[in-house]
Amino acid sequence: VIWMTQSPSLLSASTGDRVTISCRMSQGISSYLAWYQQKPGKAPELLIYAASTLQSGVPSRFSGSGSGTDFTLTISCLQSEDFATYYCQQYYSFPPGFGQGTKVEIK
Amino acid sequence: EVQLVESGGGLVQPGRSLRLSCAASGFTFDDYAMHWVRQAPGKGLEWVSGISWNSGSIGYADSVKGRFTISRDNAKNSLYLQMNSLRAEDTALYYCAKDRAYGDYEAPHFDYWGQGTLVTVSS
Numbered sequence: 092v093i094w095m096t097q098s099p100s101l102l103s104a105s106t107g108d109r110v111t112i113s114c115r116m117s118q119g120i121s122s123y124l125a126w127y128q129q130k131p132g133k134a135p136e137l138l139i140y141a142a143s144t145l146q147s148g149v150p151s152r153f154s155g156s157g158s159g160t161d162f163t164l165t166i167s168c169l170q171s172e173d174f175a176t177y178y179c180q181q182y183y184s185f186p187p188g189f190g191q192g193t194k195v196e197i198k
Numbered sequence: 199e200v201q202l203v204e205s206g207g208g209l210v211q212p213g214r215s216l217r218l219s220c221a222a223s224g225f226t227f228d229d230y231a232m233h234w235v236r237q238a239p240g241k242g243l244e245w246v247s248g249i250s251w252n253s254g255s256i257g258y259a260d261s262v263k264g265r266f267t268i269s270r271d272n273a274k275n276s277l278y279l280q281m282n283s284l285r286a287e288d289t290a291l292y293y294c295a296k297d298r299a300y301g302d303y304e305a306p307h308f309d310y311w312g313q314g315t316l317v318t319v320s321s
Contacts (some may be wrong), residue, residue: 095212106317123305123310125307126307127243133313134311134312134313134314135293135308135311136244136311137298137307137309140298140307140309156260175244178242179245180243180307181238182305182306182307183305185257186245186259186260187245187248187306187307188245188258189242189244189245190242191241192243193222
């Protein structure tokens with residue numbers, strides 16, 4: 092099992108801020124990492140896969156970076172619709188696992 | 199438009215069984231692996247089970263292995279999860295999710311999700 096540490100668990104920010112969320116693995120996973128956004132009462136939505144590839148339709152203010160054990164999701168200019176919970180997910184090995192989540196709230 | 203519609207959730211007593219279904223449309227169902235992911239109330243996401251396009255490869259989380267069975271019917275564009283010996287800790291919203299990668303089961307990540315069906319295990 093690959094252990095995942097996502098941080099921070101809670102992030103307070105303002106519209107227009109640049110925010111970063113970290114996801115660290117207990118072992119290398121190459122670039123087999125995805126990021127999801129989940130809003131209250133809604134299903135998760137895929138933002139990024141292969142660590143840095145933007146899913147179709149996702150705004151370019153979202154970006155992902157990293158490989159091996161350390162990964163980052165960056166939102167370059169936070170918009171009101173971006174206040175949500177974000178999850179990383181490794182798909183390098185079974186079972187696929189999710190990070191604990193980062194809630195981005197209004198400061 | 200891709201649509202995944204789950205059904206079959208409800209309130210069930212510990213030790214009993216429940217069968218979830220997921221009706222898929224808007225894509226070629228038998229080209230993709232499919233998965234179940236759950237979310238306990240107020241908690242994070244947990245992958246439960248996955249099945250390859252032809253049912254040749256199947257996997258389960260340790261927490262459900264031996265109790266849950268995943269299956270699919272490509273002729274009906276449907277995915278199923280048979281849940282036996284249910285426990286209180288199985289209480290969650292169960293999502294049906296489509297694998298993003300064409301024909302791939304070995305690197306599961308999910309580009310479309312249903313809205314979920316709630317399973318509550320309680321006496």
